[in-house]
């Protein structure tokens with residue numbers, strides 16, 4: 001699907017993108033050389049750039065019908081394997097700047113990228129390398145590319161809650177009342193049997209520190225309706241990342257609408273595993289039912305290199321949305337963002 005001039009030129013705000021999911025093979029290759037570390041997944045090494053690029057053909061799980069092949073990484077395994085080249089402050093800086101330069105090319109004027117600090121500290125990388133690298137990218141990206149950003153600290157939900165709480169405390173000096181790198185806290189990684197309520201206290205602490213709250217409730221996952229219910233009514237989230245399954249339950253839709261909770265959707269992520277005629281009518285249903293949502297990319301490099309513009313093109317093309325509706329979705333992202341009011345007015 002090619003990007004139409006209308007979508008390309010539409011001013012955009014991106015609220016759901018994992019910065020580590022924007023690590024392009026070319027930068028990954030260069031960082032591996034710079035840090036003198038092998039490129040690999042488990043016991044397989046990638047010796048050539050072509051092998052590295054081919055490794056982005058991920059599987060969704062290790063289902064027996066795929067032969068249960070353990071040498072083909074799942075999506076999240078590929079994502080965390082990619083992280084291994086990120087060690088020094090400059091590596092995180094380069095990654096942040098690469099994404100923000102890509103934003104400029106796509107007419108994204110403001111973004112709220114997620115970062116997974118635990119994906120790095122658990123490999124022995126000092127937290128300050130991660131945080132200072134992204135902080136410098138936040139400042140230089142605004143100055144050099146004109147792309148402003150407020151970042152989101154994510155708990156890795158399949159790690160112990162206490163580890164997430166400790167990581168949060170270590171990162172706190174870079175939070176809203178400190179250096180101002182991040183202004184919100186999210187919940188990412190594998191949701192299997194890791195419901196939002198496990199992190200209720202951790203989110204309450206973050207809220208008390210003045211941080212906004214969002215959490216992933218991915219489309220089509222086990223217990224997805226219960227996760228959405230907890231996110232809305234127990235943890236009192238302000239946004240939901242994905243959350244498309246709310247359409248199956250009137251009480252969830254009512255909760256979203258009454259509380260003004262918006263969904264950050266990533267259509268290509270669902271389109272990888274859902275038929276067009278099942279998926280795209282859901283966008284129209286959300287519009288009809290008054291649920292606010294916006295369009296985003298999630299992890300573009302691990303999702304066939306489809307970025308926010310490609311995701312918007314899909315919503316426009318397959319969802320049958322009008323130009324006016326696409327403009328409304330772009331404005332929804334401004335409304336749903338946690339940019340300060342002056343910046344919101346400027347980009348609206």
Ligand code: ADE
Nearest residue numbers: 018188189190216298299
């Ligand atoms: N962390 C990074 N990408 C993710 C995704 N697509 N879903 C859940 N957690 C993630």
Ligand code: ZN
Nearest residue numbers: 018216241298
């Ligand atoms: Zn995501």
